[in-house]
Amino acid sequence: MTSTVTSPPARSAPRKRYREVDPIGWWLKALGGLVIAFLILPTLFVIPMSFSTSTTFQFPPTGFSWRLYENFFTNPVWLDSLGNSFLVATLTALLATTTGTAAAVALSRLDGRVARLVRTLLMVPIVAPAIVVAIAVYIAFLGWQLTGTVTGYVLAHTAIAVPYVLVSVTGALGGLDPRLLKASASLGASPARTFARVTIPLISRGILTGAIFAFIVSFDEVVIALFLRSPLFQTMPVQMYNSVTVEIDPTISAASSLMVVAVTFIFLLPQLLRGRRRRR
The missing domain is CATH 1.10.3720.10 (MetI-like)
Structure with missing residues (x-):
């Protein structure tokens, strides 16, 4: 009488888990953040200064006033x-x-x-x-x-x-x-x-x-x-x-703020129109 020896089933090799690799490294994200902050930082100073009550450039502003914007929209030199x-x-x-x-x-x-x-x-x-x-x-x-x-x-x-x-x-x-x-x-x-x-x-x-x-x-x-x-x-x-x-005319702070807002709106307008088309 012969006995057959059954070998245990072969175990499948464990699957390797691959981690997702971010194509953009952390250092590149940090560098991009610094560049964005460098470009935006002047705006954070100019816009508050455009509402200042001071007759010169001063940060932080001493008070809140629309005087510089009034000067901009009433001065023929700026409007021309x-x-x-x-x-x-x-x-x-x-x-x-x-x-x-x-x-x-x-x-x-x-x-x-x-x-x-x-x-x-x-x-x-x-x-x-x-x-x-x-x-x-x-x-x-x-x-x-x-x-x-x-x-x-x-x-x-x-x-x-x-x-x-x-x-x-x-x-x-x-x-x-x-x-x-x-x-x-x-x-x-x-x-x-x-x-x-x-x-x-x-x-x-x-x-x-x-x-x-x-x-x-x-x-x-x-x-x-x-x-x-x-x-x-x-x-x-x-x-x-x-x-x-x-x-030295502080009205430039109001003019700069208006230009920043206008340019930003012009750049964002196509994106807004594209978003509305997708919703429809």
Whole structure:
């Protein structure tokens, strides 16, 4: 009689538990927090100072008053500079958005050294020092008699705003399916109709983002504006610069607070509109 010995069942190897790895390290989060705090910290001083009753810059404020805001909205110098900035920024946003979108669409259909060279040249205003661009613009516009004119401001600001539109629209074109353009052409649509009915709606977010950046860049630009200013026409950043260097005017704290609120609202507006569309 033979007896069979049964071996115990083999135990399966224990599964290894893998911990989730955070792609963003703690040191990078800490560094980002410090950068954000560095950028926000001046605002925490400027906004309370705009409600101060003092006639000079003083923190913490001695009292609460709307006097500085009243000075801002009743002083023709501040109101004229604000209107000039809005005019120049609006025209710059329109011209830069049109030019940057056309350049992005054209470069997306080209390839090779020429396309890379043109794209690099269009990005020069971003990497070049502002003072170098300002001197070059001033020398050129002085001969063309464009200094101190709305046309000069718009052309100069458009040159530095086009790269932002180019980057934004190029990113939007990267997600565009070329088969949609072929389908539109196969249905008999002309290139202009395809661009208006297919391309623009699909890259509208990139165009809107570029327009916002162009508006903000123009509205906040001060170096070129200092070279192009005239006694009869100057923008808001130039007036703010004068209120600190030429005369000590605490109204600049109210103007700075209004600019911070306006710029923040302009940046948050597309996000709010996108959130409403998702809810619907």
